[in-house]
Amino acid sequence: MSTNSLNVALAMPASTARTVFPPTSLDPLERSLNLLSHDPIEDFHSPEGRAVLVEADVLITGWGCPMIDDAVLDAAPRLRYVLHAAGTVKHHIGDACWERGIQISSAADANAIPVAEYTVAMIVLANKKVLQIAQALHSTRTAVPAEQLFPDMGNYRKRVGIIGASKIGRHVIRLLAGYELEVVVADPYLSASEASALGVGLLSLDELVASSDVVSLHAPSLPSTKNLIDAGLIERMRPGATFINTSRGELVDQEALLARVEKGDLYAILDVTTPWVLPAESRFYSHPNVLLTPHVAGSLGTELERMAASAVQEALRLSRGVPLAYQLKAEDLAITA
Template identity: 50%
Template sequence: MTTPSSLRRPRTVLAMEPRVRDALFDAAALDRLAAVAETDPAVVVADFAAAEHASALAGAEALLTGWGCPPLTAAALERMPRLRTVVHAAGSVKHHVTDACWERGLTVASAAAANALPVAEYTVAAILFTGKRVLDAQRAYRERRGRLDPLALLAGAGNYRRTVGVVGASRIGRRVIELLRPFDLLVLLHDPYVTEGEAARLGVRPVPLDELARSSDVVTLHAPELPATRHLFDRARLALLPDGATLVNTARGSLVDTGALTAELVSGRLNAVLDVTEPEVLPAGSPLYDLPNVLLTPHVAGSLGNELGRMAHAALDELERYGRGLPFAGLVRAEELSRSA
């Protein structure tokens, strides 16, 4: 975006861990931050009660938050009498936006749409790799030093007319569906809030959750972490998955009963690609670290490395919209948090 003279620069305070500030804002992003907001990027608040930040917080009209932002409780907000808006340079705001924010009438924006992109890309890569049985091929190739017959080893592998079950038409779930569109796959969807007409527009077939579990070669989870979704895939639902099916979880570990899934994976009946677990981190003795049918990664599907720049600029876009009196693109509504990540 350009920065004409009509832009008002709100007094803004960064609230996140200092290392997050350093990772989010390169020189170009810091220059842009200075152009759209009146701020001191050297001031990074990780404790709203800290005396050294009292003056900065008292004058803040906007908070630019990131990972490590402390909760915005009523007591914290008392220290920010001029605060009008919170812009989050990451995904979910549930860790720091409290009911007190809505009671104060604050507006909230998030860069969740920007953070959804790498998660969806990771997920699609996982779906395609698991269909191709890349881990099996890599392991056998290494162990046999090239002496293998791919036709025999990978009989039945491939992504031609496989069935992928998407659980949750969230931002990430919808982006996964979009990215899968060019491939020769049947995509099923379970989401209680999606109508048949909307599913048709997405190009997926809506089905009940148990039917999705029974019918899918790969199930990928994109539902929010809510009391109703805890252990959505418990022992009984995991048992519905066909032999050889793969469960991909880039959402929240609590969606899956870890004990039940571990038993299925140890038996070799199922495969899994897990970027999140419950607990996170798994105990050192967990067999999931070593099982050949499990790809386990340490919550890296979301924005990392140069992808953090996308989130930073998405948040700066929102600050600029605020300064121009324009509506947020990534507006967060209180009523939506009850069914979102």
Template identity: 50%
Template sequence: MPTAPNGRPRAAVAMSPRAAAAVLDPASLAALAEVCDLRPLPVLDDFRTPRAHAVLADTDLLVTGWGCPPLDAAALAAAPRLRAVAHTAGSVRHHITDACWERGIEVSSAAAANALPVAEYTVAMILLSGKRALEQARDYRATRRRADALGTPLRVGNYGRTVGILSASLIGRRVIDLLAPYDLEILLHDPYVTDEEATALGTRPVGLGELFTASDLVSVHTPLLPATRGLVSRDLLTSMRADAVLLNTSRGAVVDQDALTDLVTAGRIRAVLDVTDPEVLPPEHPLWDCENALITPHLAGSQGNEWRRLADLAVGEVTRWAAGDGFAHPVRRERLAFTA
């Protein structure tokens, strides 16, 4: 492995300045500098500049993040020694190109670290929607009077509720793990998971249609790929039980937005949406004022102090790679066809 004169690999940070300021605090930068010869900031956010070419010329590893430019053939030509990329966010699709794989560059992602807050958000919304907490809080505010608990409909509550998980992705698996202590039946649809694997995860494997007809809530965790665009169709949404919930923390375009809007505004089903299509919805969109929809501003992923978890994972990956142990969270080219 090429190294700096002090025997350590040379590394540089490539992302937007705002991403670097948010994710890489001084302690994280210091930890990186302990295991590699880290080039000083400012970050690289344009690989075409003379400074970027000077930095890339002897860089062995890039620590990347949101806003990293594509590592295309031209960028790699300026980085003849580059052998590894440690990404401080989830998907690497925006900057890792075919040229990277063809060179054999090792790639790591912090997707596993980012999966946890999304899973936590999902579980919170599953439990809150089961109790109809947001609706009851709204009514309580309006009436200033407690509802009659003994008159609560039997459809309210989480005991014995059926939750459908669409895709055993990193996030989907974390959701399944976090739901294990609760008295819920967990269904799973994932064409890449065998029935034996699904059972081992603590779920009951079902077909796509049954996932929607049999669940009180369906949580979408499939990545947005050409094959999954519009996967949650009007027919599937229409087949859901009355008052069922569609929870989406994946990507808005996985769901037929028009069909979802029709069904939710008609009061047929409910929706909890951390993502929409488009994002953000137009100001006049009917979902904004619909009592059956809760829309949050794509906040399920890492935010605030949760960014430190991403940095910690990246530091750990750089430490392993610098020691010759390889990445613990590698991204494989052959898995890109069905991962985010």
């Protein structure tokens, strides 16, 4: 089969397609491949879905794509590639895809960029004590003696601890390279030589939380990482430190975190919690040491176009006979989100 004859189809809810793919974003596909339809497959088992699926060599998937299992693959005899225009593929790539040798790609690298940008912004603000000083200014409406309140404020030579040298964690490290900060990492899969190449120190998790001015969590959500940040680690965090979570709420013992925050000597910046929306009575909302944001670190608004472009570029590589840039392997799923 010639690569320039590849048939491409979208598979996701129509609302996702409208949100992620701007009107002209699919134009490059139509110039280099055969886009079967601008309307995405929403149901693989509908007559309309089956009619497109039987012709598809490539599926570009998005949030809400139905599970691709044996039954779907039986109805898609030509399918060879699934390109996901978002992060994790665990919700729609069934075991059958890996068993049948379907090549899988995702836009996780593209989605890592805004999460890392958010994280770096929060690290800088946390060390500068901007959020606490702003609260004091709003509440007193008078001059705030910032240095008297926070004599150690500032980013110069502060230690930032990164938990997890994931795609996001590594991008945070790259962005922090321009700051005069000491960056350390805890990750059981990171070797000393890899840490050296990244320009970071490699510490145990205990050492990292006990010595860092900011602790930022970037580990994947896996059965083995549930409550990774437990009560013991939370208690060992330095007085005055800031804990940032842009990963998943279930990695943290939230009750222990709240108890430590309420002691008054720990700050928390949480973009994710368990549940996604905390109950209205949660004390996280009202505590002055806590900044909550509603899962906005990842790709939103114009940033969605980056993920769409990533998937389109993967398809264009196939049209040129070039290997996928962001191909996933089945074994990757054991240690990634």
